[in-house]
Amino acid sequence: KAGVTQTPRYLIKTRGQQVTLSCSPISGHRSVSWYQQTPGQGLQFLFEYFSETQRNKGNFPGRFSGRQFSNSRSEMNVSTLELGDSALYLCASGTSVNTGELFFGEGSRLTVL
Amino acid sequence: EDQVTQSPEALRLQEGESSSLNCSYTVSGLRGLFWYRQDPGKGPEFLFTLYSAGEEKEKERLKATLTKKESFLHITAPKPEDSATYLCAVQGGGGADGLTFGKGTHLIIQP
DSSP states (O other), X not given: OOOOEEXXXXXXXXXXXXXXXXXXXXXXXXXXXXXXXXXXXXEEEEEEEETTEEEEEOSOOTTEEEEEOTTSOEEXXXXXXXXXXXXXXXXXXXXXXXXXXXXXXXXXXXXXX | OOEEEEXXXXXXXXXXXXXXXXXXXXXXXXXXXXXXXXXXXXXXXXXXXXXXTTOEEEETTEEEEEOSSXXXXXXXXXXXXXXXXXXXXXXXXXXXXXXXXXXXXXXXXXX
16 A cells, blocks of 8 residues: 655755745545644644545635645645744644544655755 | 643664653643654654553554653664654644644764
């Protein structure tokens, strides 16, 4: 059974640009969550999607957004990039909304210069 | 606001030397406490869910326990392959804010 797939794995952007990250969940999983991981703050919740609807949202500015498609694949977008957005962005899938038993991908490492 | 504090930040053990990792939490209405393992360059891997005080879960050399204020991850006779960062997370009563993670304990098992 294939795991959670995230693309791209690595990317470098400059301040002010925008970025789109993609996530394909485990087959049959309808919940997709996004987390930001940094050395200083650790893992922080961004948002969760289930059946194409955002169900939960963390405490991040509106520059961070996401969506989910009918096949459960998800994308997140960060606009007007700032240096502090440099982080590992992790996608996780689950079998139900609000589940804490998550299956994480390997992440997309974003560097903002 | 939910909070999770893990200690120690780092721990170096000899192979076979048992120890415990601590996770202290404050949460309004605990829905679940979760342990994950993260290897370098990888995403976290789910280990255990604990729901109520007194509950215990075991998997190979790992045993997780839960009280009303903290959880422990006991590692018995560890092997080098147990080296990883162990993350603790809680989900509060509302469940609307995802998981709140601690910063982890970086465990190194020396042969």
